[in-house]
Amino acid sequence: MRSLIRRPVADTGPRDPAPSKLGYRYQRLMLTPGFRAAVRIGVPLILIASIAGSWYSKPENRAALAATIAETKQSFQQRPQFMVQSMNIAGGDLASMAEVAVHLPSEFPVSSFDLDLEKIRADIEALDPIKSASVRVGQAGVLEVRLIPRVPVALWRDGATLQLIDADGVISGTIAARAERLDLPLIAGDGAEEALSEALALFATSGPLLERVRGLVRMGERRWDMVLDRDQRILLPAEGPVAALDRVIALNDAQDMLSRDVAVVDMRNAERPTLRMNEEAAAALRRVSTTINNGAGN
Amino acid sequence: MGDLYDNQRAMRQMRKAAMQRGVVAILDVGTSKIACLVLRFDGPEQFRSVDGVGSLAGQSQFRVIGAATTRSRGVRFGEIDAMQETERAIRTAVQAAQKMANVRVDHVIACLSGARPRSYGLDGSLNVAGGIVTEQDISQVMASCDVPDYGADREVLHAQPVNFALDHRSGLADPRGQIGNKLTTDMHMLTVDATALQNLFYCIKRCDLELAGLASSAYVSGMSSLVEDEQELGAACIDLGGGSTGISVFMKKHMIYADSVRMGGDHVTSDISMGLQIPAPTAERIKTFYGGVVATGMDDREMIEIGGDTGDWEHDRRTVSRAELIGIMRPRVEEILEEVRARLDAAGFEHLPSQQIVLTGGGSQIPGLDGLASKILGQQVRLGRPLRVQGLPQAAIGPAFSSAVGLTLFAANPQDEWWDFEIPADRYPARSLKRAVKWFKDNW
Numbered sequence: 001m002r003s004l005i006r007r008p009v010a011d012t013g014p015r016d017p018a019p020s021k022l023g024y025r026y027q028r029l030m031l032t033p034g035f036r037a038a039v040r041i042g043v044p045l046i047l048i049a050s051i052a053g054s055w056y057s058k059p060e061n062r063a064a065l066a067a068t069i070a071e072t073k074q075s076f077q078q079r080p081q082f083m084v085q086s087m088n089i090a091g092g093d094l095a096s097m098a099e100v101a102v103h104l105p106s107e108f109p110v111s112s113f114d115l116d117l118e119k120i121r122a123d124i125e126a127l128d129p130i131k132s133a134s135v136r137v138g139q140a141g142v143l144e145v146r147l148i149p150r151v152p153v154a155l156w157r158d159g160a161t162l163q164l165i166d167a168d169g170v171i172s173g174t175i176a177a178r179a180e181r182l183d184l185p186l187i188a189g190d191g192a193e194e195a196l197s198e199a200l201a202l203f204a205t206s207g208p209l210l211e212r213v214r215g216l217v218r219m220g221e222r223r224w225d226m227v228l229d230r231d232q233r234i235l236l237p238a239e240g241p242v243a244a245l246d247r248v249i250a251l252n253d254a255q256d257m258l259s260r261d262v263a264v265v266d267m268r269n270a271e272r273p274t275l276r277m278n279e280e281a282a283a284a285l286r287r288v289s290t291t292i293n294n295g296a297g298n
Numbered sequence: 299m300g301d302l303y304d305n306q307r308a309m310r311q312m313r314k315a316a317m318q319r320g321v322v323a324i325l326d327v328g329t330s331k332i333a334c335l336v337l338r339f340d341g342p343e344q345f346r347s348v349d350g351v352g353s354l355a356g357q358s359q360f361r362v363i364g365a366a367t368t369r370s371r372g373v374r375f376g377e378i379d380a381m382q383e384t385e386r387a388i389r390t391a392v393q394a395a396q397k398m399a400n401v402r403v404d405h406v407i408a409c410l411s412g413a414r415p416r417s418y419g420l421d422g423s424l425n426v427a428g429g430i431v432t433e434q435d436i437s438q439v440m441a442s443c444d445v446p447d448y449g450a451d452r453e454v455l456h457a458q459p460v461n462f463a464l465d466h467r468s469g470l471a472d473p474r475g476q477i478g479n480k481l482t483t484d485m486h487m488l489t490v491d492a493t494a495l496q497n498l499f500y501c502i503k504r505c506d507l508e509l510a511g512l513a514s515s516a517y518v519s520g521m522s523s524l525v526e527d528e529q530e531l532g533a534a535c536i537d538l539g540g541g542s543t544g545i546s547v548f549m550k551k552h553m554i555y556a557d558s559v560r561m562g563g564d565h566v567t568s569d570i571s572m573g574l575q576i577p578a579p580t581a582e583r584i585k586t587f588y589g590g591v592v593a594t595g596m597d598d599r600e601m602i603e604i605g606g607d608t609g610d611w612e613h614d615r616r617t618v619s620r621a622e623l624i625g626i627m628r629p630r631v632e633e634i635l636e637e638v639r640a641r642l643d644a645a646g647f648e649h650l651p652s653q654q655i656v657l658t659g660g661g662s663q664i665p666g667l668d669g670l671a672s673k674i675l676g677q678q679v680r681l682g683r684p685l686r687v688q689g690l691p692q693a694a695i696g697p698a699f700s701s702a703v704g705l706t707l708f709a710a711n712p713q714d715e716w717w718d719f720e721i722p723a724d725r726y727p728a729r730s731l732k733r734a735v736k737w738f739k740d741n742w
Contacts, residue, residue, distance in 0.1 A: 016368070016369060016371060016386070016390070017390070018386035018387065018389055018390045019389055019390060019393045021389070023393075024389045024392075024393055024505070024506075027393055027396065028402050028506065031396060031400065031401060031402035033402075
């Protein structure tokens, strides 16, 4: 008789659990290092990339993302710690300060992220009267501009205009009249600014003549003429002008030469310094020498 | 002869590839259990340039990183009988070992215990042409060996040069570079049934594994359980397995004879099962718990419950004394040992200078076996265990694992076989030319 209750089939002998062929292959596949790395890294990577890509492919999502980024950036940059409240310009005269101010932001407060300090500095340094400048955002949101102005060492007459020129030969401004800067020596002529150091050396040498010097004129872009008052000129050579000037000064000291009626002292040829006298002086000399000669002849 | 060894040469190449990968599996397909060990070759001597066996008998090269055994299915007398079953069992063992090692193995070195091994002693001689023995001379002298007709259905499993003699000097291990006129060699060749090998090949291939080596289990268990002086002076290793008992005789560190008796521990179990009318698993359990071969007075009083689940109280409460159990086991064990004695006598074991006999394998764990064996096999009998290899789990150090452990040594340092030497020059060009012509034909 069959029992009414179903009994579990009694296991005969030991069970031999063997992996299925598929399970065995799967285990071997998962033990393959390359495949394992691909599953562990590649699959999540692909999943994330596909999700991000599908989200990003919609234009409204892209716009929202861009807006969010811009807003976050804005809010960060507009924090009070980064705001520049005022500015402070130091180290220049009033005229140059006015020029500099054009290149600085006009409205405050402004975020320091919006200030391109490098560009501001380059703009300021491009101005004529400014030699160099430092621009930085200092404490308490102050935009500090330190100016080092160009120091003119000479005046350069170019036609009717008088220009200030500094030691580097850079024109740093214009003045209306010579009287404004009597302290600066005057130079003129084409190419004068290129030989500025030589001119300054000449001025420094001119010592006792200094109050008589009107200026230096560059002749033919190679040598200097020193112009004194009373229309006197000292023609200096291209080589060794300072030594030549020294000789003139020495002559002047010995002979009081330049207070005489001399128009031109020509030092161009060092072997043979030449003097040219004024017309009246020449005439007077001729007359005197004629008289002497006549007297001698008598 | 050359083509015969292509398989073996291919397996050697595979073994080299496996060594480079650093991971190789050991598979002992036995009748009662299938053992799988995963070896990692990463020891300090992995890239040794010098020849010879490294330190710790070459074991420092590798360690065991995975081990698994499973009950064998579909194997009888050490031969594969039901291939699907065996394939599943191999898969189970390999999967478990891989899981323990956490590494994928692709190459496997296997051994088999049955397949009717037959030993042949070959000798060849050659007149050395140049006066100095070269590698070519060695390969030629081996090729000149007179190979007996061992039958079309058999394969050569091992063919090892055992001895070289140059003129009147014998016992040379390596005659290369020596001067002489006549070079002779002795070789030991072991053939097994080709079908058994093919079945094993097929099973391993079905498991997506590549066979990187094959060995006779008698040979490898001798390698693992004989100590060095036994191997040198002469000893026999008796591997009492489940379905077959392997015999290997070693001398001068070479196997000179191998055979197998197609009886083993499973026959003892089936005797108990038949004699006591109990199922085979119960018989196996009783054998391992209470078995023995020498009965004492105490054993008459020790009663064993043999159980049963028929529902019949009388039947299910049967008991048997241990003496009775021993009475069933002893004749079968004696029969096995008698058969081994016969095989050893046939091989001329008594002529060896030392007649040490080492019993190993799962069957050697029967209590009192050494006493019984010394009565049958001779006075010098000891029980052998495989030597220790690094990383082997505690569960796998018993004598039942001597062939698996021997196989690890075989994987690390295989003995030179015929196919490891150069191909003789007179054979080589024709074959390679033929191969080149075939390649051109195939590709253009």
